Amino acid sequence: MLILTCPYCGIDADETDLAPGGEAHVTRHGADASDDDFEAYLFHKRNPRGVHFERWRHVYGCGKWFHAARDTMTLEVFGTYPAQTLVPPKTLQTKIKKKRPDWKGFKK
């Protein structure tokens, strides 16, 4: 039963106030995409054991989408940040690296 801090309204939201939305930072590939890119965009989601970046919506709260960095093995939450970013904030990446020295870093 997760708690995630919504970066918009600052509430520590219960999992039941939230809706999960899959991997974060996925690039949309539109009408002119190659077959490879398009397949990867829709289906090849990262599924790591360990650090994962994902999307959530504060659906019963402020309604905003945000991102969370979470460990899928321990469910530790490293941080949350607004969805309007293409990459995780540098400070967050540094923090994760410190906690998980084995982490290979964020790859787009």
Next chain:
Amino acid sequence: MSTRLADHGRLIDRTKAVEFTFNGKRLKGFQGDTLASALLANDQLLVGRSFKYHRPRGIVAAGPEEPNALVGLGLGGRFEPNQRVTTTELFDGLSARSQNHWPSLEFDIGAVNKMMSRFFPAGFYYKTFMFPRAAWKHLFEPVIRGAAGLGKAPSARDADRYEYFYAHVDVLIVGGGIAGLAAALAAGKTGAKVLLVEQTADWGGRALVDGVEIDVKPAAEWVAKTLKALNSMENVSIRTRTMGAGVYDHGYALAYERLSDHAPETTGPRHRLWRIRAARIVTATGAIERPLSFAGNDIPGVMLAGAVRDYALNYGVSVGDRTVVVTNNDDAYLTAIALARAGLNVPAIIDARSKATGELPEKARKLGIRVETGKAIGKVIGSKRVQAVTLAAQAGEGATLEEIKCDAVAMSGGWSPVVHLWSHCGGKLNWDEDQAMFRPDPARPPLGKDGSGFVIAAGTANGHLAAAPAMMDAYAAGKRAAAEAGHKAAEGGAAPVAKSESQDRIEPVWLMPQGAAYKLRAKTWLDFQNDVKVSDVQLAALEGYESVEHTKRYTTLGMASDQGKLSNINGLGILAHSLNAEIPAVGTTTFRPPYHPISFGAIAGEARGGLFKPVRQTPLHDWHQKNGAHWEPVADWRRPYCYQRDGEIVKQAVTREILNTRQNVGLLDASTLGKIIVKGPDAGRFLDMLYTNMMSNLGIGKCRYGLMCNENGFLFDDGVVARLTDDSFLCHTTSGGADRVHAWMEEWLQTEWWDWKVYTANVTEQYAQIGIVGPKARQVLEAMGVKGIDLSAEKLPFMTFAEGSIAGIQARPYRISFSGELSFEVAVAASEGRAFWDAALEAGREFGIQPYGTEALHVMRAEKGFIMIGDETDGTVIPQDLGLHWAISRKKADFLGKRAQLRSYMQDPDRKQLVGLKTEDPEVVLPDAAHAVEGPKRENGMENIIGHVTSTYYSPTLGHSIAMGLIKGGSRRMGEVLEFPVAKDRVIRATVVDPVFLDKEGIRQDV
């Protein structure tokens, strides 16, 4: 025999007698008794039968760990199977029945299983019952199943209610023994918000029976003082009868409060399930005593030593006149001493250790009790109660040295800290060789959301079996928990000082005597309820079920309703020994919630009956209800399927509604249709991405039908878009789709095109939307009184809207039609929906207006060949499949789903495509979802299915059946006759036709 003593009984009130029945027999106990203590006071030793061999079973424990004494409690809507007598507080009128026997508890036919037990070792059923094959289904399995289960299934609806409560605290402390109380005190003093829960009705735990002193006074005084202190702290809450049931991720914990189990006549909820968010959880859950493994250890009268002591001191009940104590540790001497002091006979203490010279053994000897060291119980003699035990050398094979007459045996194999809650969420354990027990490994706690440990074990639960260190540990744990939750301790708070008699080292004994022969091992129980014996675990090891998890599943050890609270460690000891491995290398099985079973009622909470799930209601709900609505659930809404008049069956009502709408005028509550406002300079551009067709070029005041696809290209919603102003649109969605579409819009706006200037608002419920539909629709509106709108076909043509006042109500009529008729869908404020509806009925009377429901709506749209999301679509259909190419823009560079529709399979001309179907016999209606086949069977024996019916009706307008279907390559099959085998020997033939059956030119709607 077991009986009530003349004195003792800390928890009972001898002035308050309580009557209850057991198997119909009327018995008496006292207020404060548990059902267990009351039964024992009435010499009711035999209380149940075991699972597999139907062995006689008596009470072994005094707490929730009880595996045997499970009864059916209560009657009718309050009947509950498998209630532990040890956790059932006695109340007047309590009625209990024993379980799992036939015809009676005393004489149970099933007990023959016991004689056959050598043929039923662990896992025997995997090895037999295979021949003949049919016999398993018809003979063996029914017999096995018939024998399964313990209590009877309830038959009545539950008469009680339940509720949840959400609590947020800094520190949750589970367990109200002296450790939990000390932790609460320490945490409470820091100002942290503390919740302390205790599963029983009483505070203080074992210390009160074990003669512990705190701050140089009897523990009871300290407990009373501490409770007072805690009660006076505003930041501390304490609750009895509340069990910590489970610990989950991110500091979530369940606590199970039993409000009226002990007082069933009270109104209000029976159980309250607390869902707690705690920054830190302290588990001060104490320890559970282990049985010893000797032959006949399951015979009624053999009990845990601690329990024997509890019954004597807490309830003034002696479980026997002559109680043999058998042990491998000093703690059980407390029982012998307590019994002797109560004037009861203890013929011997049989101690497996080679010497017993500590404070307690010496005390026992001084009381004149015979202490036999290096000895074991060879076996217990008796069947439904203990008659004697044989004394044997622990080092031997069980040869009888002497027979000792007795009617009770108090056994102690040592204590296991209650580590369940620590372990639920991943806390790890260490094996403590010295104390022969698993205890929490402080270096590997369960990790919380910030990655730090969030559970702290305290006191006995943390492996500190003696009171003094337990107290220190718990006090420190409380302080630490509060500090980690952000509340620094005030200076000066020192831990209370506890003192108890010192205890010497335990010597682990997994089998008694050590070399017990097979015959003894096959009568030496590990899991009392599931009838798992030492020999079973050894067999599992022999056969290669070596992992502790394999052993558990092969033998069912620890899978009974006590979840191995008594049996697991002993079983592990046997397994490790059989495998020649160390206990920690073998490891434990997984601890899972709940700590102790909790009612399904509590898990469901208040959401039952009328509150099970919300039903959404339109502003016209009450009117529909009063006027014959036959309801249909549509997503979370209820919509009238039709309105039945007196004497009408549903089908007749639908036909009447259709014909009346086509001939005169119908009235439809379309309020459930989704309505979303999309506004901003980029609104048009945004809708162009969302819909397959172009929306940005829609004229103000105009409407356009649109389709929405997901990124996989599949159609998922449709509806009419109206352009309100230059920068704002109103998008209609399907009834079930409003929330989904709104969320879809927000998702794209927030996560992809966040630089686009668009706002959305879901205004579905702001409006009542009422359709006035049929050739006389315009006349009805006019009769209602129209101001500010010209309703004429010229001024308000098809696919436009206007705003003004109708019947004195601010209204916005849309000229859109889902029936093919002249139609005005009028949006008015929801609060005025009913007034508008009434006005329409009133004004429409002379034109023959009648309300119609969803089925008439569906038939009329099918006559027109309009698709219905959910009928013609199922999540795998692209607009092209439905012949909706006209609604897919070729001009747009991109829209959601466009790329997907270019994939090879989407371009396949043999995809299923929408067609109309006309049955050969016009009176025959194709069954819903009937499948069409073609050609010979496929090589795997299946028919070659080419498609299925998506909508099918009898059209009263046309006087023949109509249907639509998705058929492979359908658009190329016009005129073909397809075969629909609808039953084993029935084929319906239908011709592929255009799906538009009525008014293809659209003349009726465009007037």
Next chain:
Amino acid sequence: MKRYSAFAIAREALRHHTGWQRAWRSAQPKKAYDVIIVGAGGHGLATAYYLGKNHGIRNVAIIEKGWLGGGNTGRNTTIIRSNYLQDESAAIYEKARSLYETLSQDLNYNIMFSPRGVLMLAQTEHEIRGYRRTEHANRLQGVETRFISPAEVKKIVPIIELSGPRYPVLGALWQPRGGTARHDAVAWGYARACSDMGMDIIQQCEVTGISQKNGVVSGVSTTKGDIACNKLGLVVAGHSGVLADMAGFRLPIESVALQALVSEPIKPCMDVVVMANTVHGYMSQSDKGEMVIGGGADGFNNYTQRGSFHHIEETVRALIETFPMISRLKMLRQWGGIVDMTGDRSPIIGKTPLNNCFINCGWGTGGFKAIPGSGWSMAATMATGEPDSLAAGFGLERFREGRFIDESVAAGVAH
């Protein structure tokens, strides 16, 4: 291998059960095998078994990081049915179901297949239509199912409440030959048979890397050393994404927690499996008497084998509405498993971008019922190097082509 029978039990009883053999050998890895299967769950073991039985390939190792059968095979609610809508699904699940019927005899291990019947309740008009559609399809596919009336439902399941205020029971799809089996026994029975054929089952051995030469798989690295192989089968359910990473390709798979629970045991009160998909709950009664209950999956990636409690609430609520008598039963234990959800919720069987490396995964919430059929098909695919007819539709390429096998279209969930 000594055969199991009532006779053998009687014989052993006389000598205090001291003569039983190990069910499977405890093996240490050899240097190389013809075939390595990663994952000793039901699907991995069945693959190995049919490789040996149907294709004579017996130089096989099955490598398991924990204890065999300890993944989802050991933690599922054991529902077996084959009333799937799409042809591809119906074919493989029906194959599996029919193999289950004789599996005890095949393996000489009683896996307690119990064809007691599976009921899928229709509680909305939409669901009726979905099940009608399945009924029609199944008849033509040769799968025996029938849509039955509420009255018939009540006869089959007397404890059901037909007229719940929110979702009355409007009918049900009834598969009389569906049912349950003893999940652990399926793994153990296959393991015993594999071991008997000379295959090595290597437990407590985690695959940590996959090696290749020129685009062809050559072996695996494990916590017990490197092992070479000619062909590799990845059959690791929730861990498929992790293994695919090692092999250098991506899968359309996400791993999420799915939960189940059991009540305390009670006397027999329900002799069939009931699934209520509108309200998200399903229930059967085990041979021991517990009500075995399963519910919904979490929506976020997770490898902890613990799920979120709100799914349990939702399921229990739904089942109390459907079976009011369970309200006063108690939950004995809850647990979770990590299931592998694909993009269309249907499984993947077939080749991978790495030559001679095959994959079988994506069974998600419903693969226990498929074990024999899946093993059969995977074995054929691995033996011949090309997908067999059962596997043909389930290849990875379907995601690129958009040729999904979507079962959700017929109101069904996929347990």
Next chain:
Amino acid sequence: MSEAVSALNGAEFNGAVRISEAGLLGMITLRGDLEDAKLAAAVKAAVGLAMPAKRGVRDGKKGSVAWMSPDELLLMLPYAGADQTVARLDKSLEGVHHLAVNVSDARAVFHLEGRGLREVIAKGSPADLSSMGLPVGEVRRTRLGQVAVAFWLSDEDHLTLICFRSVGAHVFAWLKNAAAEGTLPEFLG
């Protein structure tokens, strides 16, 4: 206009706390950049109140305003004035990207009155209902049982709760059940 009827037509209940449906209330959803001074001025003009802080509610003589999300406010005022106010907002925000829409009829509004009201809500909402978790004057948008709600306390004894109109009857039934006499756990004090 006189025929307008709110979702539950002012229904009432007296239990551990008093619950009443508020009747007709004007409500406007205003979306826009809350930092924008023009927006603040428009709000001021509409309900006479300054921009609320994050999660804040402000009450005044002309009405109230609640912070709903980083780009959304809820303005409350007499029912009859809602449409006019929307028009005025649109006018004063001309050229400023915004959305103002009358949602008076899309909601049901309840008043809870009495000591135990925090506990009534805490039976169904995962939000922290303690006075630390939810100070007076702060809005919480969350879940109550199975439906979305927003609520705030104007003082310790008064709470306003808003839900969608279509589930108004459900929420009322839920509240009555939760507020049954003698069922409060007395935890929140």
